[in-house]
Amino acid sequence: MSDPTIKGLPPPPTKYDGSPFRIAIVHARWNDAIIKALLDGTVKKLKEQGVKEENIVIKSVPGSYELPFAAQKLIEAGKTQSSNAAPSMLASTTNLLSLIDNNPTAPASTTPQPAQSSTGGASTAPFNAIIAIGCLIKGSTMHFEYICDAVTHGLMKVQLDSGTPVVFGVLTALNDDQALERAGIGRKETKGHNHGEDWGLAAVELAAQTSDWQKGIL
Ligand SMILES: Nc1c(NC[C@H](O)[C@H](O)[C@H](O)CO)[nH]c(=O)[nH]c1=O
Ligand SMILES: CC(=O)[C@@H](O)COP(=O)(O)O
DSSP states (O other): OOOTTTSSOOOOSSOOOOTTOOEEEEEEOTTHHHHHHHHHHHHHHHHHTTOOGGGEEEEEESSGGGHHHHHHHHHHHHHHHHHHHSOOHHHHHHHHHHHHTTOTTSOOOOOOOOSBOTTOOOBOSOOSEEEEEEEEEOOSSTHHHHHHHHHHHHHHHHHHHHOSOEEEEEEEESSHHHHHHHBTOOSSTTOOOBHHHHHHHHHHHHHHHHHHHHTTOO
C-alpha cells in the first residue's frame, strides 16, 4: 500500500454536528464479510458525529449493480415520507375556514407536524445524504469493469439529478487482499484502514454543507 503519510483523508476542516440529519445507507450483499466491516465502520463514524441511530436507515440489495437504482428510490421514499407526515396545506386551510365559520364540529386544525416527532423519535424528513456501499472484486472476465463503470456513473447521476449527496462507498478491488485491507480487516499485521469511516465523515459533511448551501449560506 502507498505511504499513509501522503495518501488518505485528513480530518475535516470543521467538526460537523450530525444530530439534525437523516442518513440512508444502502449496501450490496456480495462479499458480505467485507461489506459488514465497511458498514460497521460507516455507522460507527455517523454515530460519533451525532447522527441519531433512529435516523440511520439501512437497506440492502443483492449486488453493487443495484445500488444506483436503490439510491434513487430511497431518496424518493424519503421525500414521500416527508410529504405524508406534513398534512397538506389545503387541509389546514379548510380547517382554518371552518374555525372562522364557528363550526364547532370542525376537526382540530392540522398544524403540519415537525419532521422530528415530538417524542424525539425517528425523523420523517427527506434524507440529507445517501451512502452506497458495495465491494466489487475482479474475476476472470470483463464483468468487473462493466459493473464498476456502470455503478460509478449511475451513483454520480443520481446525486446530481436529485440534489441529494450520494457518497461513493464502493470498493473496486483487483483481489481479495485489496478489499480486505480497505475494510480494515486485512490479513497482514497492519490490517489496513476501514474506508467506511471516511464515508460516514463524508456523508455528514455533505449533509451539513448542502443544508447551508440550500439556504444560501456560504
Ligand atoms: N461480482 C460482483 C457482483 N455481481 C453482481 C451484480 O452486482 C448484480 O447484483 C447482478 O449482476 C444482478 O444484477 N456484485 C458485487 O457487488 N460485487 C461483486 O464482486
Ligand atoms: C465483479 C464481478 O462481477 C466478478 O467478481 C465476477 O467474476 P468473473 O469475472 O470471474 O465472472
